[in-house]
Amino acid sequence: MSDINKLVQFIRVEFNRSLKLFPLPNKPEYLYDPIKFALKGKGKRFRPILIHLSGKAFKTDPDIIMKVSLAVELLHCFTLIHDDIMDSDNLRRNMPTLHHQFDTSSAILAGDGMFTISQLILNSIENKPDAFMQHYNETVLEICEGQALDKHFEELDDISIDMYTDMVEKKTGALLGACFYLPAVISGKSNDEIEKIKYVGRQLGIAFQIQDDLFEIFEDENVMGKSLGSDIFSNKKTAIAIEAKNRNKTEWDSIIRQFDGKDLENIRKFLLENNVKDKVETLAEHYFSSAYSELLALGFDNDSDTYKFFKMIQGRHS
């Protein structure tokens, strides 16, 4: 295992240990049982890892870094739970989604509770700059805006790639940006630096989401831990769907009409033959490159853990 792989694995184990030890009340069970169930999911912990690496680079207190990573992972889980209700998704990370395992009311409330606990964890950090919570909640509001655009786009026919990247920058980029800049805020970096740091994370987030759109069609269902093609099936405007329509609207619409939500063969064939897969891969590559060059401009070198972790994300297979 390479050094960066070992480091990432070490952070993941430490993070999971902290999450497991995190004190949650037992009662009322109606609130805390679903929360505990949600936190048992085997997330890849990309966000906590990014926070730990960024915190190390910005020399942030390790105890604070652990708190920030717990808060952000709870926030992330909360948004997934509410998104899954809105999208009627039944499977996530190889486990039933929360509203499917319990019911919609429990899942709404569990999400609200996790969001509140996330705030409480951050509130408990002493001597933090006033701007810290403000930055955090601005990020959350942007995630809400991204989800709103995503839902709104379902009803629209003509979504451009620019509208799409604006949406995923909010829905996914904002939080990856936060993972990268929150430790910097704690460490007292200047506003100018924080804006640059934020930008790197956001570019990474856009790349990450475009990659996810590709996985949703071309990955192995068991690796993904959820049924594939569901975004296409529910008329989500993914990078794939937009570029496919740009290439040949009539044929794409016909393939989608015939799609049963399971058999991806015709969809994959179309995307390969019409170079849509290539084009979307190039788009992801563009945002990864932008993230790398901005990272280097910030003084990270290509031997740094953060740079290597970005490369690891780019090379992931789900």
Add this chain to the structure above:
Amino acid sequence: MSDINKLVQFIRVEFNRSLKLFPLPNKPEYLYDPIKFALKGKGKRFRPILIHLSGKAFKTDPDIIMKVSLAVELLHCFTLIHDDIMDSDNLRRNMPTLHHQFDTSSAILAGDGMFTISQLILNSIENKPDAFMQHYNETVLEICEGQALDKHFEELDDISIDMYTDMVEKKTGALLGACFYLPAVISGKSNDEIEKIKYVGRQLGIAFQIQDDLFEIFEDENVMGKSLGSDIFSNKKTAIAIEAKNRNKTEWDSIIRQFDGKDLENIRKFLLENNVKDKVETLAEHYFSSAYSELLALGFDNDSDTYKFFKMIQGRHS
């Protein structure tokens, strides 16, 4: 109009003006249109009024007080929106509930957004004690716990009055407590004082909720702005339902089985003839009395605005 009525009306008008002027983005409409719709509701603004009166008594900066009251009202609206989804309620304050007017996804997201904006408003208060946000979010978590108990109790048969008051202390009392103690935290009161102040608000909250249970059966539907009897119909364990069952379980169960969700005549008759109404009124009175005496013990006199406002709440008719 009495002085306290004039004062309360003045605060309400000022608060509504601030709420109307509160800057909300227009886009994405999917997020902000439902939020704007929700804020157009004609709430009685009990919580903002309590915050302003408490802030005046504790000599808190008026600009900060307005921020706290906006944040708490947004929080309150958010919890109502999510509760209405969980309870499948279609009418609130004479208007369609948010998930009924839009859809469940929009209402979940609007609630999340309003909660986040509530945090942002409080985050923007400068030089506040570290404990302020911690207190606030502990209150929110307690409200979630109260809602969890309320939902859980729907499935249970034997709920005692003590279990009920524990539930409403969390669901309603915690926030009324916060209205009363948050200004005190800003004004730098000692922990000991804050605990006492919090207790007064919580007692008031329990009384307030028991009163609401009575209104749900005995008020005029047009005054209440929602259909009556819906809590009974959905097997909510209100003070009324618990005491009715204690009085004569067989007869009460039979009346409830025959209840069509609309015609309250038999229910009212039973509650009057079996002194259930009297008993629940006495229970509300007990908690009001407790709130009054603790308020006086804190140094408020019975000529103070706060004392008079408590009396006004007790005398309200919805």
